[in-house]
Amino acid sequence: MARLREFDTELAVARAMELFWLRGYEATSVRDLTEALGVGQGSLYAAFGSKDGLYRAALTRYRETLAADALASLEESGDARTVIRAMLLERVAIATDGARGCLLVNAIAERLPGDTATARAVRETLDASRDALAEVLRAAGRRGEIRTGRDPVTLAAFLVTFLNGLLVVSKVTPEVRELEPLVEIALSTLD
Amino acid sequence: MARLREFDTELAVARAMELFWLRGYEATSVRDLTEALGVGQGSLYAAFGSKDGLYRAALTRYRETLAADALASLEESGDARTVIRAMLLERVAIATDGARGCLLVNAIAERLPGDTATARAVRETLDASRDALAEVLRAAGRRGEIRTGRDPVTLAAFLVTFLNGLLVVSKVTPEVRELEPLVEIALSTLD
DNA sequence: CCTTTTGTGGATCGTGCGATACAGAATTTG
């Protein structure tokens, strides 16, 4: 019935995500985006409505890829401690690459208060991470790998909170050697 | 020899700090600042050179007031666990007030990579916090309040990292009731 | 093949940005 879209929407969102991730929302201009995406301003606005719309799409994509990766990472074989350690350090490695940190943490810092849509999206992602982690902890408790005295959900929330701290700190202290001992202390709460 | 400055520089920096803290660097315009500070643009540029200069002054002020408060908080009488718990929860209370978070965390997220001056300033502040905390832990170890098996500096770095996570999470989960159990888990690493 | 519909990139819109210029007011020195 009409002309087809020429650019790959998914790819465009992926590139926009990279840019927002590295520079933040305000410091990334629509012109920066059109250049990086190889898409004219008209097409961009037709597809996403506004800079904000594209940002939300980028956030959603981040959530989905991150959730998929983290879940896959947590479903690796091995004892809970090993799996969680690997997940934490992998997230740090991603954050220190280019010193971009974590898009969600950056979004919280830059866009809150004010952007309630982002607040909701971020909160949901953190809750989902916590719940996935809690499930791993529950299973590990059943297998007797960790102590069972604590509520798995609270423990998982603690670990997610610590991870966010790690993602912040790794932006000014990217040396993994300095961060690994902190991870070990956090993991000692599983004893 | 010439006309005296009419506005209180310290007070102006304090107000600028509030604004940057609440809205972030990019989202705060120079005109916003002149209005909030009650100072004309000419005077502002004469005093601070640039928007960036004023931001750095605000960061410095934040470091100084924060360091002073935190140190005072840590020098309260009481056992280490109580003192550290109070310090963590006080920082959370400050961050959730107005959902502004922590200026340092916001600075890390919004201005890095790129602003090396801010990176250095933030890193120094985190190191200072860690060292002050390590001193408290050392003293507590000597008094037999906490277990002495761990390096106090590493333990302090863990607590600072966890605190930063708490400051991030509290921006989307401001309910202290939900955060207190996480603090207790973090404090259990002192056992 | 012609009409209709949608996508295209570039030109353009009005606005607000950070920064500067400047005329006048205030203060000190001689």
Next chain:
DNA sequence: CAAATTCTGTATCGCACGATCCACAAAAGG
């Protein structure tokens, strides 16, 4: 009191911003 110096607010600078417009291109239906 006059000269010199600095601070004051405001007007203005050039520019980049997000958003929109639009002439043309491409695909589908009759």
